[in-house]
Amino acid sequence: MKSQTCSYLDGNAAAGELSRIFALDITAAKGQCANCGAKRHFAEAHLYVQCPGLVARCAVCNHVLLRLVNAGQRMVLDMRGMTYLAVEISQSHESTVVV
């Protein structure tokens, strides 16, 4: 199902804000939608930024996967829309760039 509007980005656009909380980039991780069961990389979710914070929705069923609100000195994260998130912990090695 597609969203009604074109005002969304991809989940990977949330990587910067999420890096304030997580040590590893979770946008490259695969998560399962708690509503439809689709297993997708978080980067493939539809990200809405025209709201107070960030809202990521499942690219398949549009269910809310994650909400992140930045309230001054406190960040509030709601991830109940995902049943799990599988993070590749080897990714830190990939970021080592040969110079």
Next chain:
Amino acid sequence: MWRVATVVGLHDETATARTITLTLPNWPGHVAGQHVDARLTAPDGYSAVRSYSIASASNSKNQIEITVERLPNGEVSPYLTQELAVGDQLELRGPIGRWFVWSTEQREPIQLIAGGSGIVPLMAMIRSRVATPTRGNPPFRLLYSVRAPEAIFYRDDLQAIPSEDSSVVVNYAYTRTAPKDWPRLPGRIDKDLILSATWASSVAATFYICGPTGFVESVADLLGTAGNRRENIRTERFGPTGERK
């Protein structure tokens, strides 16, 4: 988390887009396709954060390039493209993102499809590919949808790709004005162009699509119709919301 970057170079790509070269002490290096967040803070403390893809190859030492397209009602891009001067400083966070990236370890054929300023992260991939011209590196194709010839970014670099090195093949799709004698009428990427200018689905290439949301949506649909697997398609949308690129 935030690093202070110093502007060391400015280069106009088009009438509305400017490439900014920045030095960052202790930059950890990036993978082609990653972006940075830039934070601008006004004297009254108000700050705005925007994401910009890195345009330079992944092996640039303590130096990156970003290209910023000026949006008419933008809050940040007019400053970055018109007022920022060599020697000025910017706060940057990054490199960011592990999904929309091409690593030199990948061996499968690569198809890049850019809409307008969506060329920026794809150019980083091309530059990284060209910088490592060893045998066995995968062949690249770029399909670059652009309004008119004068709107092309990185013209010199794209033309400088050695013609004998057919491992990076560039195709243009002009949407409004095409050069004289161009074989295709101006128009958006369609089914025929996907069939003639992108890898066949049997090749199992990895696709990277970057552009405005509507462009990405339409191209991803066409690729699916052409038989490509969703798992092989990576997308990066941008829009006025995030003032991406």
